């Protein structure tokens with residue numbers, strides 16, 4: 098038994114023609130620029146950041162390590178992958194934040210899978226990752242950035258708005274979820 102649920106998502110956009118604040122990390126954290134040897138680490142941080150979130154219901158790849166690895170591999174080998182907008186944050190005990198960038202057919206920069214592991218949220222790392230990726234787009238002359246965010250994801254929506262992103266379109270993603278009664282009886 099399955100039922101369809103519709104998740105409201107915003108496509109948000111930002112022009113990159115105006116200066117943005119610098120991406121600053123708190124003490125004890127450092128940037129890791131893209132390198133092919135970091136693919137598995139991006140996938141792991143993506144998994145740890147997303148697997149318990151609503152986005153993992155909408156995009157099932159985000160709910161498993163294997164799915165995150167496949168997704169990261171797919172992003173890396175897209176012809177429009179943007180390494181300059183793809184970053185990890187390393188902390189004292191390992192990597193704790195990830196972001197990736199892709200270009201679309203207009204040459205606009207798409208932010209993908211911005212995630213910070215739950216135990217390191219609220220420290221400014223999400224904002225820093227976003228600003229660092231945007232600086233990467235600017236460094237390769239990308240004029241505009243865009244992303245998609247689930248409307249109920251308040252921390253993310255608030256962060257994007259604070260940096261200047263505005264909603265340009267609302268999208269509804271249909272997801273087939275197991276019916277709660279089916280789950281209760283083990284179907």
Ligand SMILES: CC(C)(COP(=O)(O)OP(=O)(O)OC[C@H]1O[C@@H](n2cnc3c(N)ncnc32)[C@H](O)[C@@H]1OP(=O)(O)O)[C@@H](O)C(=O)NCCC(=O)NCCS
Pocket residue numbers: 146147150152210211212213214217218219220221222223224225245246247250251252253255256259
């Ligand atoms: C969204 C996410 C990346 C934010 O990362 P973070 O490191 O906690 O964010 P920051 O500490 O940099 O906070 C940046 C801004 O986000 C907003 N924010 C962060 N946590 C918030 C919360 N719990 N409630 C409301 N707003 C919040 C605030 O505007 C904050 O700015 P402020 O501190 O000046 O008020 C993180 O919550 C996350 O990884 N979530 C799961 C994955 C996800 O949903 N990613 C977004 C996909 S579109």
